[in-house]
Amino acid sequence: xxxxxxxxxxxxxxxxxxxxxxxxxxxxxxxxxxxxxxxxxxxxxxxxxxxxxxxxxxxxxxxxxxxxxxxxxxxxxxxxxxxxxxxxxxxxxxxxxxxxxxxxxxxxxxxxxxx
Numbered sequence: 001x002x003x004x005x006x007x008x009x010x011x012x013x014x015x016x017x018x019x020x021x022x023x024x025x026x027x028x029x030x031x032x033x034x035x036x037x038x039x040x041x042x043x044x045x046x047x048x049x050x051x052x053x054x055x056x057x058x059x060x061x062x063x064x065x066x067x068x069x070x071x072x073x074x075x076x077x078x079x080x081x082x083x084x085x086x087x088x089x090x091x092x093x094x095x096x097x098x099x100x101x102x103x104x105x106x107x108x109x110x111x112x113x114x115x
Contacts, residue, residue, distance in 0.1 A: 003062045010055030015079040017048035070110040074103050
């Protein structure tokens with residue numbers, strides 16, 4: 001399988017774990033001491049890194065580190081918005097659209113030599 005789709009798929013999985021590790025404790029563990037939340041988040045983050053590290057190694061065979069970073073940010077917003085809306089019950093804001101449009105611009109500039 002080509003490196004870019006594998007990288008995208010693995011970074012998508014990694015971001016799901018990352019988003020839960022970073023934010024789910026705000027909803028699910030708000031009454032627990034922060035150290036408990038931190039330890040649980042570290043446990044979840046292990047799974048994030050088990051996907052993220054190989055994804056970046058695979059992606060780096062055909063992409064630059066800048067391209068990997070912008071791809072990561074696009075995937076992060078793609079995962080974060082549904083998480084915020086459906087899991088955290090935050091309102092859907094137009095600001096997410098504006099942030100996404102900024103990332104489209106970033107993607108254009110970082111990938112334009114490949115277009």
